[in-house]
Amino acid sequence: MQKVKIGIVGGTGYTGVELLRLLANHPQAEVCVITSRSEAGQRVADMFPNLRGHYDLAFSEPNMENLKACDLVFFATPHGVAMSQTPELIAAGVRVIDLAADFRLTDLAVWEKWYDMKHTCPEVMSEVVYGLPEVFREQIKQAKVIANPGCYPTAVQLGFQPLLAAGLVDTGFLVADGKSGVSGAGRGAKVGSLSAEVSESFKAYGVSGHRHAPEIAEGLTRMTQGQPVNLTFVPHLVPMIRGIEATLYAKLTLPKTQAELQALFEDCYRDEPFVDVMPAGSLPDTKMVKGSNMCRMAVYVPAGGDTVVVTSVIDNLVKGAAGQAIQNMNIMFALPERMGLEQVALLP
Amino acid sequence: MQKVKIGIVGGTGYTGVELLRLLANHPQAEVCVITSRSEAGQRVADMFPNLRGHYDLAFSEPNMENLKACDLVFFATPHGVAMSQTPELIAAGVRVIDLAADFRLTDLAVWEKWYDMKHTCPEVMSEVVYGLPEVFREQIKQAKVIANPGCYPTAVQLGFQPLLAAGLVDTGFLVADGKSGVSGAGRGAKVGSLSAEVSESFKAYGVSGHRHAPEIAEGLTRMTQGQPVNLTFVPHLVPMIRGIEATLYAKLTLPKTQAELQALFEDCYRDEPFVDVMPAGSLPDTKMVKGSNMCRMAVYVPAGGDTVVVTSVIDNLVKGAAGQAIQNMNIMFALPERMGLEQVALLP
Amino acid sequence: MQKVKIGIVGGTGYTGVELLRLLANHPQAEVCVITSRSEAGQRVADMFPNLRGHYDLAFSEPNMENLKACDLVFFATPHGVAMSQTPELIAAGVRVIDLAADFRLTDLAVWEKWYDMKHTCPEVMSEVVYGLPEVFREQIKQAKVIANPGCYPTAVQLGFQPLLAAGLVDTGFLVADGKSGVSGAGRGAKVGSLSAEVSESFKAYGVSGHRHAPEIAEGLTRMTQGQPVNLTFVPHLVPMIRGIEATLYAKLTLPKTQAELQALFEDCYRDEPFVDVMPAGSLPDTKMVKGSNMCRMAVYVPAGGDTVVVTSVIDNLVKGAAGQAIQNMNIMFALPERMGLEQVALLP
Amino acid sequence: MQKVKIGIVGGTGYTGVELLRLLANHPQAEVCVITSRSEAGQRVADMFPNLRGHYDLAFSEPNMENLKACDLVFFATPHGVAMSQTPELIAAGVRVIDLAADFRLTDLAVWEKWYDMKHTCPEVMSEVVYGLPEVFREQIKQAKVIANPGCYPTAVQLGFQPLLAAGLVDTGFLVADGKSGVSGAGRGAKVGSLSAEVSESFKAYGVSGHRHAPEIAEGLTRMTQGQPVNLTFVPHLVPMIRGIEATLYAKLTLPKTQAELQALFEDCYRDEPFVDVMPAGSLPDTKMVKGSNMCRMAVYVPAGGDTVVVTSVIDNLVKGAAGQAIQNMNIMFALPERMGLEQVALLP
Structure with a gap:
């Protein structure tokens, strides 16, 4: 061949x-x-x-x-x-x-x-x-x-997909709190990307608006069969080289237990070679995917309430x-x- | 004396x-x-x-x-x-x-x-x-x-206070996405706090429940004159020594412009020696407070929508x-x- | 097979x-x-x-x-x-x-x-x-x-070998200044290996004596056909996960130009799959070998004097x-x- | 006043x-x-x-x-x-x-x-x-x-001074292996100072010659009452923001015990407000001086031989x-x- x-x-x-x-x-x-x-x-x-x-x-x-x-x-x-x-x-x-x-x-x-x-x-x-x-x-x-x-859109869309496809959450108030390592800012010489500026510090940026927000919104809308999506996306800069973590928040429209959501996520990604739903009770770190093409995620319903939280990690460069x-x-x-x-x- | x-x-x-x-x-x-x-x-x-x-x-x-x-x-x-x-x-x-x-x-x-x-x-x-x-x-x-x-409760309560005191947000779905440097985990010898484990990685932890959640909830409830508060709090570990950043999300119950909220925050903290509302359009990094007793924060209404975002930083040890x-x-x-x-x- | x-x-x-x-x-x-x-x-x-x-x-x-x-x-x-x-x-x-x-x-x-x-x-x-x-x-x-x-012994021996094999340096006062990332300290839970202790700091350790010193000394002695070797080895801890760099200092017993030493090193390692002599005028960083089995090195004669300096890098875990x-x-x-x-x- | x-x-x-x-x-x-x-x-x-x-x-x-x-x-x-x-x-x-x-x-x-x-x-x-x-x-x-x-010259001169003033070492082959945090490279926007380039890596630089070498050499020569000094100085870049460590190597011309050198150093700096000789058996980290004007140092004679090693740390910006x-x-x-x-x- x-x-x-x-x-x-x-x-x-x-x-x-x-x-x-x-x-x-x-x-x-x-x-x-x-x-x-x-x-x-x-x-x-x-x-x-x-x-x-x-x-x-x-x-x-x-x-x-x-x-x-x-x-x-x-x-x-x-x-x-x-x-x-x-x-x-x-x-x-x-x-x-x-x-x-x-x-x-x-x-x-x-x-x-x-x-x-x-x-x-x-x-x-x-x-x-x-x-x-x-x-x-x-x-x-x-x-x-x-x-x-884009890097954030990959982590966020994969994390929301099982919930949106199943129609389980209120699409009127979705929150995606994204965090990226510094390689996401590229190899251009900028003061704001200097090691002495970025190390040992953490910040939100682009709060008023970020280019990845419309990309994510389009993607999520496709998953809802066109139902409008109201997403707030705030990116943050992490003092590490590689890695993205996205913590996603949504309100359940139907009561669901954590076990039910765990099963939903596992079913959704069972045959995917590069999406790994972590075992119930565990959480992914970005170091679990550094240099690899995996997306690892976990799903939680804190205190058994009506909010679902997903955390999804990838290597932004892979x-x-x-x-x-x-x-x-x-x-x-x-x-x-x-x-x-x-x-x-x-x-x- | x-x-x-x-x-x-x-x-x-x-x-x-x-x-x-x-x-x-x-x-x-x-x-x-x-x-x-x-x-x-x-x-x-x-x-x-x-x-x-x-x-x-x-x-x-x-x-x-x-x-x-x-x-x-x-x-x-x-x-x-x-x-x-x-x-x-x-x-x-x-x-x-x-x-x-x-x-x-x-x-x-x-x-x-x-x-x-x-x-x-x-x-x-x-x-x-x-x-x-x-x-x-x-x-x-x-x-x-x-x-x-507690450290997270300080950053989160100071960030939400102006909004809750003014009764501007839906207290039924508040989100606090917290991030802490590793000194927050203390000086105990644990594998999970080793430099080789923590450096160059980022993760959510305690998603199912964290001791600071009830402390924050009590504090926020006091600010609402007893109105019940439904808070989802997810802490994260940042590969840096000092610093906490909290990104707070809430739904506005009344339409407010970013300028109105900027004024509200500035008024609220005008006389406080250790709370600094950043100028409109800027954002705080944790490095702006490293080693100092300041809390610095900013408030945004992304895309002029109905979600308000606050980012609040402190040095967790100060x-x-x-x-x-x-x-x-x-x-x-x-x-x-x-x-x-x-x-x-x-x-x- | x-x-x-x-x-x-x-x-x-x-x-x-x-x-x-x-x-x-x-x-x-x-x-x-x-x-x-x-x-x-x-x-x-x-x-x-x-x-x-x-x-x-x-x-x-x-x-x-x-x-x-x-x-x-x-x-x-x-x-x-x-x-x-x-x-x-x-x-x-x-x-x-x-x-x-x-x-x-x-x-x-x-x-x-x-x-x-x-x-x-x-x-x-x-x-x-x-x-x-x-x-x-x-x-x-x-x-x-x-x-x-050992990790240090690998970096140091490979760096000194061409010089010792060729009999070009005074073996009575060899200096190896070694630096290692924190993964070299292992996965044991020790206060001294905590991220909050190790990050943003640099130190020498084991100055009075380190277990790798006799291993290096034995190895170098084999390269000199038994001529006694007087080595001072000082290890240091670098706030990074992986990587060793060794800077080696020796006194030339015969005048040699940098170009002659460059050729000597290139000849010595021409057929080695995992030793890379960097081009003249360049220097290796540990990031050039992170996760790989390569040892990269460079040789210099600062200011054309009688001291030869070798810098050799490896990934300590590879x-x-x-x-x-x-x-x-x-x-x-x-x-x-x-x-x-x-x-x-x-x-x- | x-x-x-x-x-x-x-x-x-x-x-x-x-x-x-x-x-x-x-x-x-x-x-x-x-x-x-x-x-x-x-x-x-x-x-x-x-x-x-x-x-x-x-x-x-x-x-x-x-x-x-x-x-x-x-x-x-x-x-x-x-x-x-x-x-x-x-x-x-x-x-x-x-x-x-x-x-x-x-x-x-x-x-x-x-x-x-x-x-x-x-x-x-x-x-x-x-x-x-x-x-x-x-x-x-x-x-x-x-x-x-300069920053390196301060750390190196203070470390060598007691030895040179007392005439105890061979000035014909002094080695100073210096390490600096990234703030030493300044606030200029350069690719080589980007966080993604510098973090998690360590390297020697300026091996063929560095501007601080003549400054150090002049300073050391003054301490020897004009006796010529042959210094090899190699700087290195450490993935941290602040701090310089210098490890100094010299050959004793007279046999001296570690205790004698400890006493010599303590006597030399007894009245200095900003030089601290660490207790015998301990070693300084750069974090012990971060943000402060102190220089802390230790002196060793490894294995009781004829080489003296000094390690000296400062905050490069202070x-x-x-x-x-x-x-x-x-x-x-x-x-x-x-x-x-x-x-x-x-x-x-």
């Missing part, structure tokens, strides 16, 4: 190096080209020394012909880049997975408001599938373009970005879904 | 060393005796080398006569100790501040359930004042016994424990409330 | 869970039995949730017959255990890799002094090979018992423990040396 | 905010002006919220007349700024403390090589005193200009920068040396 020929656009950020880490040991993937205008000519292993011994590849100038020779192109770029190149790539039969936000919202007016630019290829949107395999696996198989979900992108690739190319994603989380 | 003669019972934990740190530079306090059965004879500066040059004091065997010679005794002990010694101390005219939980709940049946022991001095409860100065300053002045509030205890001491002994508590937070 | 049947004695510490992490994806290894007196009956994945989905195995009571049915037994125990069971195992034809210190020193009098116990199987020492593949690969192939090197043990297993069982050890370091 | 009127030039970096933190509670200091071209008009408490409630002061445009109205000007600027303004200030009778490097080296040719610029006021050098009070207290009293020592500057101010203005510098280190 021939390996999937892969192009990566961008790749100088944390999502890019994580793609390279995971693809290095994927038995059916071959990274043929990686482009970066600013780093053209530099070997990827010189920029990211963890890759020494794994890649001889160098960054090259962006070149559409090289990308067209690939089977699949990952965009690990700031938003705005993927939408400028995707039409030409899919016309050439190349499939696209965008790890940025260009294709994540179906409502382009909302997209343009939050991302503050014109969307340049509305005509492509009909080819786009939102790449959350636990919800859209069948559609992903045939998709030409995958909108790889299940929240590069790992989920490879999971999507596996599905698109009819490879075993776990292939190349069997990494055990690093503990301690 | 004579200095306040102070005894400390316990003092080998983080709350104890923090009391010593703050009292070292308090111009009107003199630590006369510090007791510890396990460490009797050891100099405090040998156990906590940051105190070298500041104290010659050694831990001594517990001895009631020495404590009775003090004006004030702090209990920095596990729960259960303060209630066993307080009756004799107050009978001798000594005032007591308990940094543990012995006197925090007025409903002793609830207390006994959560702390799993018999309460041994119910008759003392009428002398107890809950030591949250922003609510009970007048009562604290005359109190014989202060129940020094405003959440030792600093608040000294603030209470200052009030009890008619000293300037800020005395000995002017430390600027350590940044970075 | 049949898989290597593996037994693990101990395995409830960080070395044990790291062995399990690495063996989970080793194509020619099968963990058949893992023993722990204290945890017998517990599933390994319940104790270490990163292993959920990778192992069904449970800890079992120590049982010699089960171990004798294995091809290889790893001891991931405190020192003293391996020497009590190894004679019976090798008599039964089972090969042994001890990750503790029981067989690391050839001078048993020195061993007994540092480890404060009687060595119980001196007769086995003739079957022991010191498991540093870069020095003893040929002997490892046939060894019945492997003394898996190349400094479990990874090197598997590397030794691969060599002993004629498997490709890299098998199961291709993990790319986790960055960031 | 009149307060010392203070101007600060710069002050938007970590050294600046630390000066403001310490001066906020100094009873005899008044910060009258703080300049910053880029931040003119912004209140210091808006930039550094830990200062909220402590300062109303705003950054102002640089203006020589305002500075001339001060008694003392601190330069908390990049190198090159202080030397451009100092001649005019001292001509006006204002005293100067430069926290940068402009006046640290007496050999200006060496200075120009390392700082890669022309020194613009060689004529001022005769008015400069190197501000290490433990060596130059008498000269500091009268100095017009203080070159405030004794390594702003605290030492205020200590110098106190000496210059005949204030008690400890004034405003009694902070107890923050532990945990």
Whole structure:
């Protein structure tokens, strides 16, 4: 069987190096080209020394012909880049997975408001599938373009899904309290991301509004068969490198015991390779998924009341970005879904 | 003016060393005796080398006569100790501040359930004042016994107070998502508190129920003039040493703009020496209060909807424990409330 | 080809869970039995949730017959255990890799002094090979018992080897300044390993003497063809989970340029799969090896003087423990040396 | 008594905010002006919220007349700024403390090589005193200009001083292995200082040469009465915010016991308010000095051999920068040396 020929656009950020880490040991993937205008000519292993011994590849100038020779192109770029190149790539039969936000919202007016630019290829949107395999696996198989979900949206949607699908909670007041490690802020040089600023501190940010909120809201609305969803989402910055935890709060519309909800969640995710419902009475830490593609979660009804609490953890760079992108690739190319994603989380 | 003669019972934990740190530079306090059965004879500066040059004091065997010679005794002990010694101390005219939980709940049946022991001095409860100065300053002045509030309860109550006092929110579904640094787990040797376990990880804990929940609920109920409060409180562990952040969610029962709520909060805390409402549009980090007795907070109405979000930060060992205890001491002994508590937070 | 049947004695510490992490994806290894007196009956994945989905195995009571049915037994125990069971195992034809210190020193009098116990199987020492593949690969192939090197000794010996083998430095005053992450202190509950104690702090420890010093000294002496070595070794504790860095200082006995030493180091390690000499002018960080079996190093002659400085980094749990043990297993069982050890370091 | 009127030039970096933190509670200091071209008009408490409630002061445009109205000007600027303004200030009778490097080296040719610029006021050098009070207290009293020592140089010089002053070690091969927290890299936005880059990693840097090496070498040479010193200095980056540890290695030229060296060190620093020789058998952590102006150290002769090891810790922003500057101010203005510098280190 021939390996999937892969192009990566961008790749100088944390999502890019994580793609390279995971693809290095994927038995059916071959990274043929990686482009970066600013780093053209530099070997990827010189920029990211963890890759020494794994890649001889160098960054090259962006070149559409090289990308067209690939089977699949990952965009690990700031938003705005993927939408400028995707039409030409899919016309050439190349499939696209965008790890940025260009294709994540179906409502382009909302997209343009939050991302503050014109969307340049509305005509492509009909080819786009939102790449959350636990919800859209069948559609992903045939998709030409995958909108790889954001990190918070992955953790939050997977945590709410069993409750919303079963119609058990009041959708009029959902709360998602999200927490992310600092790698989520990317590899850009900003004072606010300096170690001396971020270490030994914790804060909420984006309280007045965050780009992931409309993405989550769209996703949750799909799960309710269109019933309107009123979500309050507050992200927080945790002084650690990797990991997202989302604590979700909702009001039960029907009385349910914790045991019933445990069973509901286990049923919902029984066959999912990358969602793990923790045993009753236990709770997930982000370190249980560090470096792995797993989402682990637990569900509680504190004091047997009418509030349900879900806590859901992922590695933001893996299940929240590069790992989920490879999971999507596996599905698109009819490879075993776990292939190349069997990494055990690093503990301690 | 004579200095306040102070005894400390316990003092080998983080709350104890923090009391010593703050009292070292308090111009009107003199630590006369510090007791510890396990460490009797050891100099405090040998156990906590940051105190070298500041104290010659050694831990001594517990001895009631020495404590009775003090004006004030702090209990920095596990729960259960303060209630066993307080009756004799107050009978001798000594005032007591308990940094543990012995006197925090007025409903002793609830207390006994959560702390799993018999309460041994119910008759003392009428002398107890809950030591949250922003609510009970007048009562604290005359109190014989202060129940020094828990760390989470301090951050959560101060954050909700303006909303509840003004009757603006639905008390039937309040959410407090709390996050604490690891010093909150104390100085006991537990695998779960090891650096290799805790660093680079984040988790929810105590989701099914936490001892601070009934303390917070009692406090919030007092603010609503007895209206019942339905609070969901979920604590989380942050990989940092000091700091608590609480993100609070409530549904507005009347439409309010963010500007109106900003004004409400500023009015509420205008004269408070240790509560700081951040300027509109900004957000507090825990590093803005590290080592200081300040509580800083911000209030938001995301997307102009019907949900209000408050984020409130304190240093769990200062405003959440030792600093608040000294603030209470200052009030009890008619000293300037800020005395000995002017430390600027350590940044970075 | 049949898989290597593996037994693990101990395995409830960080070395044990790291062995399990690495063996989970080793194509020619099968963990058949893992023993722990204290945890017998517990599933390994319940104790270490990163292993959920990778192992069904449970800890079992120590049982010699089960171990004798294995091809290889790893001891991931405190020192003293391996020497009590190894004679019976090798008599039964089972090969042994001890990750503790029981067989690391050839001078048993020195061993007994540092480890404060009687060595119980001196007769086995003739079957022991010191498991540093870069020095003893040929002997490892046939060894019945492997003394898996300590973490500091691995980083220090690999860093000094090219210089000592070439006879370029004064062996009368060698300095090794070592730094280790906190996982090196193990999973035992000690106040000194608490996150609140260790985070945001740095210290030297064991300055008056450390058990790894005689192990390093023996190893270095072997490299000098018996010339006496005077080494000063000072370990330090770094507030991070994984990683060792060793900065080595020696006086050149012959003038050498940096370029000459760069070439010497590159020649020395050209064919080594797990030693990487960084390009001239660059320096290794421990994050470049986190989770991987690589040792990366650089050599400098500051200001062109007569002092040579080497900096060498490893992951203490991988190349400094479990990874090197598997590397030794691969060599002993004629498997490709890299098998199961291709993990790319986790960055960031 | 009149307060010392203070101007600060710069002050938007970590050294600046630390000066403001310490001066906020100094009873005899008044910060009258703080300049910053880029931040003119912004209140210091808006930039550094830990200062909220402590300062109303705003950054102002640089203006020589305002500075001339001060008694003392601190330069908390990049190198090159202080030397451009100092001649005019001292001509006006204002005293100067430069926290940068402009006046640290007496050999200006060496200075120009390392700082890669022309020194613009060689004529001022005769008015400069190197501000290490433990060596130059008498000269500091009268100095017009203080070159405030670098952070590494402070820790290293204080650690070596007793040995060099007593002539006990071979000055031909001194080793200083230095480790610094990340605040030492400043508040500039650089990829290499990002939290995701720096956390959970440790590295040597500047091995081929570091600007602090000539400063240390000059200082050590003064202690040997001019005997040439051959120092190898290697700095390392520690994943923590504050703190420097220096481990120093030297060869004894005369046999000395550990007890003799302990006595030597204690005698040397007996009367120093900010140097603390730890009790025999103990070792300092950087956390024992966090936020305080203390330098704590220990001396060892490992295994009773001929190598002496000193470990010395400071807070790089306090004794390594702003605290030492205020200590110098106190000496210059005949204030008690400890004034405003009694902070107890923050532990945990």
